[in-house]
Amino acid sequence: MNGNGPTVLVRTDLDALPVEEKTGAPYASTVRMTDLNGEEAPVMHACGHDMHVTTLLGTAQVLVSLKDRWKGTLVLIGQPDEERGGGARALLADGLYQRWPVPDYCLAQHGDPTIDAGKIGYCPGWAMANIDMIDITIRGVGSHGAQPHKGRDPIVVSAEVINNLQTLVSRTIDPVETGVVTVGSIHGGSKHNIIPDKVELQLTVRSFTDQVRQQLLTGIERICMNTARALDVPEDRLPIVHNRTEEFFPALYNDPPLVETSVKAFQAALGAYNVLLRNKTTGGEDFSELGRTKEKVPIFMFFVGTGDPSVAPKDRPGWHSALYLPVAEPALRTGMLAMSSAVLNLLKK
Numbered sequence: 223m224n225g226n227g228p229t230v231l232v233r234t235d236l237d238a239l240p241v242e243e244k245t246g247a248p249y250a251s252t253v254r255m256t257d258l259n260g261e262e263a264p265v266m267h268a269c270g271h272d273m274h275v276t277t278l279l280g281t282a283q284v285l286v287s288l289k290d291r292w293k294g295t296l297v298l299i300g301q302p303d304e305e306r307g308g309g310a311r312a313l314l315a316d317g318l319y320q321r322w323p324v325p326d327y328c329l330a331q332h333g334d335p336t337i338d339a340g341k342i343g344y345c346p347g348w349a350m351a352n353i354d355m356i357d358i359t360i361r362g363v364g365s366h367g368a369q370p371h372k373g374r375d376p377i378v379v380s381a382e383v384i385n386n387l388q389t390l391v392s393r394t395i396d397p398v399e400t401g402v403v404t405v406g407s408i409h410g411g412s413k414h415n416i417i418p419d420k421v422e423l424q425l426t427v428r429s430f431t432d433q434v435r436q437q438l439l440t441g442i443e444r445i446c447m448n449t450a451r452a453l454d455v456p457e458d459r460l461p462i463v464h465n466r467t468e469e470f471f472p473a474l475y476n477d478p479p480l481v482e483t484s485v486k487a488f489q490a491a492l493g494a495y496n497v498l499l500r501n502k503t504t505g506g507e508d509f510s511e512l513g514r515t516k517e518k519v520p521i522f523m524f525f526v527g528t529g530d531p532s533v534a535p536k537d538r539p540g541w542h543s544a545l546y547l548p549v550a551e552p553a554l555r556t557g558m559l560a561m562s563s564a565v566l567n568l569l570k571k
Protein backbone atom coordinates (compact mmCIF):
# COMPACT_ATOMS: atom_id res chain seq x y z
CA MET A 223 0.00 0.00 0.00
CA ASN A 224 1.28 3.43 -0.93
CA GLY A 225 -1.46 5.94 -0.09
CA ASN A 226 -4.98 6.24 -1.47
CA GLY A 227 -5.50 5.18 -5.06
CA PRO A 228 -6.57 2.27 -7.22
CA THR A 229 -5.50 -1.32 -6.61
CA VAL A 230 -3.52 -3.08 -9.35
CA LEU A 231 -2.85 -6.80 -9.25
CA VAL A 232 0.10 -8.21 -11.22
CA ARG A 233 0.16 -11.95 -11.64
CA THR A 234 2.98 -14.26 -12.67
CA ASP A 235 2.80 -18.00 -13.15
CA LEU A 236 5.40 -20.16 -11.41
CA ASP A 237 5.06 -23.73 -12.60
CA ALA A 238 7.28 -25.89 -14.79
CA LEU A 239 6.80 -28.84 -17.16
CA PRO A 240 8.04 -32.45 -17.23
CA VAL A 241 10.60 -31.76 -19.97
CA GLU A 242 14.36 -32.34 -19.80
CA GLU A 243 16.08 -29.06 -20.62
CA LYS A 244 18.43 -29.24 -23.64
CA THR A 245 19.17 -25.54 -24.13
CA GLY A 246 22.76 -25.79 -22.89
CA ALA A 247 22.29 -22.52 -20.94
CA PRO A 248 24.59 -22.15 -17.91
CA TYR A 249 21.43 -21.88 -15.81
CA ALA A 250 19.63 -24.81 -17.48
CA SER A 251 17.44 -26.80 -15.12
CA THR A 252 18.86 -30.06 -13.73
CA VAL A 253 15.93 -30.52 -11.35
CA ARG A 254 13.94 -33.75 -11.17
CA MET A 255 10.58 -34.02 -9.45
CA THR A 256 8.02 -36.64 -8.54
CA ASP A 257 4.69 -36.05 -10.31
CA LEU A 258 1.15 -36.69 -9.03
CA ASN A 259 1.35 -40.31 -10.26
CA GLY A 260 4.49 -40.88 -8.20
CA GLU A 261 6.76 -40.94 -11.26
CA GLU A 262 10.07 -39.10 -11.19
CA ALA A 263 10.83 -36.88 -14.19
CA PRO A 264 13.15 -34.03 -15.18
CA VAL A 265 11.47 -30.62 -15.12
CA MET A 266 12.19 -27.27 -16.77
CA HIS A 267 10.45 -23.92 -17.30
CA ALA A 268 9.81 -24.77 -20.94
CA CYS A 269 7.08 -22.13 -21.11
CA GLY A 270 9.34 -19.33 -19.81
CA HIS A 271 7.70 -19.07 -16.40
CA ASP A 272 11.13 -18.54 -14.78
CA MET A 273 11.41 -15.40 -16.92
CA HIS A 274 7.94 -14.32 -15.77
CA VAL A 275 8.88 -14.65 -12.10
CA THR A 276 12.10 -12.68 -12.66
CA THR A 277 10.15 -9.99 -14.49
CA LEU A 278 7.71 -9.72 -11.58
CA LEU A 279 10.54 -9.38 -9.06
CA GLY A 280 12.23 -6.75 -11.23
CA THR A 281 8.95 -4.87 -11.60
CA ALA A 282 8.52 -4.90 -7.82
CA GLN A 283 12.01 -3.48 -7.39
CA VAL A 284 11.39 -0.73 -9.95
CA LEU A 285 8.05 0.26 -8.41
CA VAL A 286 9.43 0.33 -4.85
CA SER A 287 12.28 2.58 -5.99
CA LEU A 288 9.75 4.93 -7.67
CA LYS A 289 7.31 5.04 -4.74
CA ASP A 290 7.11 8.82 -4.80
CA ARG A 291 5.67 8.68 -8.34
CA TRP A 292 2.56 6.60 -7.67
CA LYS A 293 -0.20 6.11 -5.14
CA GLY A 294 -2.48 3.15 -4.51
CA THR A 295 -2.11 -0.53 -3.73
CA LEU A 296 -0.04 -3.04 -5.63
CA VAL A 297 -0.81 -6.75 -5.23
CA LEU A 298 1.83 -9.11 -6.65
CA ILE A 299 0.92 -12.77 -6.88
CA GLY A 300 2.67 -15.94 -8.01
CA GLN A 301 0.21 -18.48 -9.37
CA PRO A 302 0.86 -22.23 -9.37
CA ASP A 303 -0.57 -24.71 -11.88
CA GLU A 304 -1.02 -22.56 -14.98
CA GLU A 305 -0.10 -25.36 -17.39
CA ARG A 306 -2.96 -27.63 -16.35
CA GLY A 307 -5.22 -24.69 -15.61
CA GLY A 308 -6.36 -25.16 -12.01
CA GLY A 309 -4.13 -22.55 -10.39
CA ALA A 310 -6.06 -19.31 -10.88
CA ARG A 311 -9.32 -20.99 -9.83
CA ALA A 312 -7.60 -22.36 -6.71
CA LEU A 313 -6.32 -18.88 -5.77
CA LEU A 314 -9.82 -17.41 -6.14
CA ALA A 315 -11.35 -20.27 -4.14
CA ASP A 316 -8.73 -19.61 -1.46
CA GLY A 317 -9.97 -16.01 -1.09
CA LEU A 318 -7.73 -13.99 -3.41
CA TYR A 319 -10.41 -11.26 -3.65
CA GLN A 320 -11.45 -11.53 0.02
CA ARG A 321 -8.15 -11.77 1.86
CA TRP A 322 -6.52 -9.07 -0.27
CA PRO A 323 -8.11 -5.94 -1.74
CA VAL A 324 -10.29 -6.50 -4.82
CA PRO A 325 -8.20 -5.11 -7.68
CA ASP A 326 -9.45 -2.37 -9.99
CA TYR A 327 -7.22 -3.86 -12.71
CA CYS A 328 -5.30 -7.12 -13.22
CA LEU A 329 -2.20 -7.32 -15.41
CA ALA A 330 -0.05 -10.24 -16.54
CA GLN A 331 2.52 -10.96 -19.18
CA HIS A 332 3.67 -14.10 -20.99
CA GLY A 333 6.79 -14.61 -23.08
CA ASP A 334 6.33 -15.30 -26.78
CA PRO A 335 9.10 -16.79 -28.94
CA THR A 336 7.44 -15.68 -32.18
CA ILE A 337 8.01 -12.04 -31.21
CA ASP A 338 11.58 -10.66 -31.33
CA ALA A 339 13.13 -10.03 -27.90
CA GLY A 340 12.93 -6.30 -27.24
CA LYS A 341 9.37 -6.03 -28.56
CA ILE A 342 5.97 -6.74 -27.02
CA GLY A 343 2.63 -7.79 -28.51
CA TYR A 344 -0.94 -7.07 -27.45
CA CYS A 345 -4.42 -8.11 -28.53
CA PRO A 346 -7.50 -6.16 -27.39
CA GLY A 347 -10.77 -8.02 -26.74
CA TRP A 348 -10.80 -11.81 -27.23
CA ALA A 349 -7.17 -12.88 -27.14
CA MET A 350 -7.08 -16.56 -26.13
CA ALA A 351 -9.69 -19.30 -26.40
CA ASN A 352 -12.11 -21.25 -24.24
CA ILE A 353 -10.69 -24.75 -23.83
CA ASP A 354 -12.97 -27.70 -23.15
CA MET A 355 -11.62 -31.21 -22.74
CA ILE A 356 -14.22 -33.84 -23.64
CA ASP A 357 -14.09 -37.60 -23.06
CA ILE A 358 -16.43 -39.70 -25.22
CA THR A 359 -17.09 -43.37 -24.68
CA ILE A 360 -18.66 -44.83 -27.83
CA ARG A 361 -20.38 -47.99 -26.71
CA GLY A 362 -21.53 -50.86 -28.86
CA VAL A 363 -22.25 -54.53 -28.51
CA GLY A 364 -19.25 -56.83 -28.81
CA SER A 365 -19.21 -59.89 -31.04
CA HIS A 366 -16.99 -62.09 -33.25
CA GLY A 367 -15.29 -60.17 -36.04
CA ALA A 368 -16.66 -62.71 -38.53
CA GLN A 369 -20.25 -62.09 -37.41
CA PRO A 370 -20.69 -58.34 -37.13
CA HIS A 371 -24.49 -58.61 -37.51
CA LYS A 372 -24.62 -60.15 -34.02
CA GLY A 373 -23.13 -57.05 -32.43
CA ARG A 374 -23.10 -53.27 -32.91
CA ASP A 375 -19.60 -52.19 -33.89
CA PRO A 376 -18.37 -49.17 -31.86
CA ILE A 377 -15.35 -48.78 -34.16
CA VAL A 378 -17.64 -48.05 -37.12
CA VAL A 379 -19.77 -45.76 -34.93
CA SER A 380 -16.58 -43.90 -33.88
CA ALA A 381 -15.51 -43.44 -37.50
CA GLU A 382 -18.93 -41.93 -38.35
CA VAL A 383 -18.92 -39.75 -35.22
CA ILE A 384 -15.46 -38.39 -36.07
CA ASN A 385 -16.50 -37.58 -39.62
CA ASN A 386 -19.76 -35.98 -38.51
CA LEU A 387 -17.93 -33.84 -35.94
CA GLN A 388 -16.13 -32.18 -38.86
CA THR A 389 -19.43 -30.57 -39.86
CA LEU A 390 -19.81 -28.69 -36.57
CA VAL A 391 -17.37 -25.88 -37.36
CA SER A 392 -17.82 -25.99 -41.14
CA ARG A 393 -21.65 -26.12 -41.22
CA THR A 394 -23.08 -24.88 -37.91
CA ILE A 395 -20.85 -22.00 -36.73
CA ASP A 396 -21.14 -18.53 -38.26
CA PRO A 397 -18.13 -18.37 -40.62
CA VAL A 398 -16.90 -15.12 -39.08
CA GLU A 399 -16.64 -16.80 -35.65
CA THR A 400 -13.88 -19.16 -34.46
CA GLY A 401 -14.24 -22.77 -33.38
CA VAL A 402 -12.01 -25.85 -33.27
CA VAL A 403 -13.02 -29.47 -32.62
CA THR A 404 -10.02 -31.82 -32.55
CA VAL A 405 -10.17 -35.53 -31.77
CA GLY A 406 -6.72 -36.00 -30.25
CA SER A 407 -7.00 -39.58 -29.07
CA ILE A 408 -8.87 -42.74 -30.05
CA HIS A 409 -8.49 -46.13 -28.38
CA GLY A 410 -10.52 -49.25 -28.92
CA GLY A 411 -10.28 -52.95 -29.57
CA SER A 412 -7.73 -55.61 -28.79
CA LYS A 413 -7.56 -58.13 -31.65
CA HIS A 414 -8.16 -58.49 -35.42
CA ASN A 415 -11.21 -60.66 -35.07
CA ILE A 416 -13.02 -59.20 -32.07
CA ILE A 417 -15.63 -56.46 -32.29
CA PRO A 418 -15.11 -54.59 -29.03
CA ASP A 419 -17.87 -53.15 -26.89
CA LYS A 420 -16.43 -49.65 -26.58
CA VAL A 421 -14.06 -47.05 -28.04
CA GLU A 422 -12.68 -44.08 -26.09
CA LEU A 423 -12.20 -40.66 -27.74
CA GLN A 424 -10.59 -37.53 -26.29
CA LEU A 425 -11.38 -34.12 -27.79
CA THR A 426 -10.16 -30.59 -27.33
CA VAL A 427 -12.71 -27.91 -28.20
CA ARG A 428 -11.79 -24.23 -28.69
CA SER A 429 -13.99 -21.15 -29.00
CA PHE A 430 -14.08 -17.52 -27.92
CA THR A 431 -17.68 -16.56 -27.22
CA ASP A 432 -20.02 -18.32 -24.79
CA GLN A 433 -22.50 -18.78 -27.64
CA VAL A 434 -20.10 -20.65 -29.96
CA ARG A 435 -18.88 -22.71 -27.01
CA GLN A 436 -22.43 -23.83 -26.21
CA GLN A 437 -23.15 -24.54 -29.88
CA LEU A 438 -20.09 -26.79 -30.12
CA LEU A 439 -20.73 -28.62 -26.84
CA THR A 440 -24.39 -29.34 -27.58
CA GLY A 441 -23.48 -30.24 -31.17
CA ILE A 442 -20.96 -32.85 -30.00
CA GLU A 443 -23.61 -34.42 -27.78
CA ARG A 444 -26.20 -34.36 -30.57
CA ILE A 445 -23.87 -35.91 -33.15
CA CYS A 446 -22.70 -38.65 -30.79
CA MET A 447 -26.21 -39.71 -29.74
CA ASN A 448 -27.84 -39.53 -33.15
CA THR A 449 -24.98 -41.13 -35.08
CA ALA A 450 -25.15 -44.06 -32.67
CA ARG A 451 -28.95 -44.22 -33.08
CA ALA A 452 -28.62 -44.13 -36.88
CA LEU A 453 -26.34 -47.17 -36.64
CA ASP A 454 -28.86 -49.01 -34.45
CA VAL A 455 -26.97 -48.87 -31.18
CA PRO A 456 -29.49 -49.76 -28.43
CA GLU A 457 -30.75 -46.84 -26.31
CA ASP A 458 -29.03 -48.25 -23.20
CA ARG A 459 -25.67 -48.37 -25.07
CA LEU A 460 -25.66 -44.80 -26.46
CA PRO A 461 -22.37 -42.85 -26.13
CA ILE A 462 -21.34 -41.26 -22.83
CA VAL A 463 -20.09 -37.68 -23.31
CA HIS A 464 -18.19 -36.25 -20.35
CA ASN A 465 -16.91 -32.68 -20.20
CA ARG A 466 -13.95 -32.42 -17.82
CA THR A 467 -15.19 -29.11 -16.44
CA GLU A 468 -12.49 -29.07 -13.78
CA GLU A 469 -9.99 -28.66 -16.66
CA PHE A 470 -11.94 -25.89 -18.43
CA PHE A 471 -9.99 -22.72 -19.31
CA PRO A 472 -12.25 -19.72 -19.99
CA ALA A 473 -11.35 -17.49 -22.94
CA LEU A 474 -9.11 -14.51 -22.20
CA TYR A 475 -10.82 -11.17 -22.79
CA ASN A 476 -8.45 -8.22 -22.64
CA ASP A 477 -10.50 -5.20 -21.54
CA PRO A 478 -10.24 -2.77 -24.50
CA PRO A 479 -10.04 0.51 -22.46
CA LEU A 480 -7.37 -1.02 -20.17
CA VAL A 481 -5.45 -2.21 -23.24
CA GLU A 482 -5.69 1.22 -24.87
CA THR A 483 -4.30 3.17 -21.90
CA SER A 484 -1.59 0.53 -21.24
CA VAL A 485 -0.47 0.51 -24.87
CA LYS A 486 0.11 4.27 -24.69
CA ALA A 487 2.32 3.67 -21.64
CA PHE A 488 4.21 0.88 -23.49
CA GLN A 489 4.76 3.11 -26.50
CA ALA A 490 6.17 5.90 -24.31
CA ALA A 491 8.50 3.46 -22.53
CA LEU A 492 9.61 1.23 -25.42
CA GLY A 493 9.02 3.25 -28.60
CA ALA A 494 5.94 2.71 -30.78
CA TYR A 495 7.85 0.42 -33.21
CA ASN A 496 8.46 -2.06 -30.37
CA VAL A 497 4.75 -2.42 -29.50
CA LEU A 498 2.95 -4.74 -31.92
CA LEU A 499 -0.74 -5.47 -32.41
CA ARG A 500 -1.09 -9.23 -32.72
CA ASN A 501 -3.84 -11.70 -33.62
CA LYS A 502 -5.82 -13.71 -31.10
CA THR A 503 -4.78 -17.35 -30.71
CA THR A 504 -6.68 -20.55 -29.99
CA GLY A 505 -4.26 -21.34 -27.16
CA GLY A 506 -5.49 -20.90 -23.59
CA GLU A 507 -4.43 -19.16 -20.38
CA ASP A 508 -6.10 -19.34 -16.98
CA PHE A 509 -5.26 -15.72 -16.06
CA SER A 510 -8.67 -15.16 -17.69
CA GLU A 511 -10.31 -16.50 -14.50
CA LEU A 512 -9.34 -13.31 -12.62
CA GLY A 513 -11.67 -11.28 -14.84
CA ARG A 514 -14.62 -13.68 -14.66
CA THR A 515 -15.69 -13.34 -11.03
CA LYS A 516 -18.76 -11.35 -9.95
CA GLU A 517 -16.49 -8.30 -9.46
CA LYS A 518 -15.83 -8.23 -13.27
CA VAL A 519 -12.32 -6.86 -12.85
CA PRO A 520 -10.87 -5.55 -16.15
CA ILE A 521 -7.83 -7.65 -17.06
CA PHE A 522 -5.01 -7.45 -19.61
CA MET A 523 -2.31 -9.97 -20.52
CA PHE A 524 0.34 -8.92 -23.01
CA PHE A 525 3.14 -10.86 -24.68
CA VAL A 526 6.84 -10.16 -24.24
CA GLY A 527 9.08 -11.15 -27.14
CA THR A 528 11.66 -13.80 -26.27
CA GLY A 529 12.80 -14.75 -29.79
CA ASP A 530 16.32 -14.39 -31.20
CA PRO A 531 15.92 -11.77 -33.97
CA SER A 532 18.69 -13.46 -36.02
CA VAL A 533 16.60 -16.65 -36.33
CA ALA A 534 13.43 -16.73 -38.48
CA PRO A 535 10.32 -17.01 -36.24
CA LYS A 536 9.34 -20.37 -37.81
CA ASP A 537 12.74 -21.86 -36.88
CA ARG A 538 12.67 -20.79 -33.23
CA PRO A 539 11.98 -23.46 -30.60
CA GLY A 540 8.45 -22.88 -29.34
CA TRP A 541 6.70 -23.08 -25.99
CA HIS A 542 7.10 -26.43 -24.20
CA SER A 543 10.14 -27.38 -26.31
CA ALA A 544 13.24 -28.74 -24.51
CA LEU A 545 15.15 -26.08 -26.50
CA TYR A 546 12.98 -23.07 -25.57
CA LEU A 547 15.36 -20.39 -24.31
CA PRO A 548 14.22 -16.76 -24.07
CA VAL A 549 16.90 -14.24 -25.08
CA ALA A 550 17.27 -13.05 -21.49
CA GLU A 551 18.58 -9.63 -22.49
CA PRO A 552 16.61 -7.66 -23.73
CA ALA A 553 13.49 -9.80 -22.98
CA LEU A 554 13.74 -9.35 -19.21
CA ARG A 555 14.41 -5.62 -19.45
CA THR A 556 11.54 -5.18 -21.92
CA GLY A 557 9.14 -7.15 -19.72
CA MET A 558 10.06 -5.13 -16.62
CA LEU A 559 9.86 -1.81 -18.46
CA ALA A 560 6.49 -2.69 -19.97
CA MET A 561 4.95 -3.96 -16.73
CA SER A 562 6.34 -1.12 -14.58
CA SER A 563 5.14 1.52 -17.02
CA ALA A 564 1.66 -0.08 -17.24
CA VAL A 565 1.35 -0.09 -13.42
CA LEU A 566 2.73 3.48 -13.08
CA ASN A 567 0.22 4.63 -15.69
CA LEU A 568 -2.70 3.18 -13.68
CA LEU A 569 -1.42 4.43 -10.31
CA LYS A 570 0.12 7.73 -11.36
CA LYS A 571 -0.18 10.65 -8.96
Ligand SMILES: [Zn+2]
Pocket residue numbers: 269305541542
Ligand atom coordinates in the same frame (compact mmCIF):
# COMPACT_ATOMS: atom_id res chain seq x y z
ZN1 LIG B 1 2.77 -23.45 -21.14
Ligand SMILES: [Zn+2]
Pocket residue numbers: 235269270271304332
Ligand atom coordinates in the same frame (compact mmCIF):
# COMPACT_ATOMS: atom_id res chain seq x y z
ZN1 LIG C 1 3.01 -20.55 -19.94
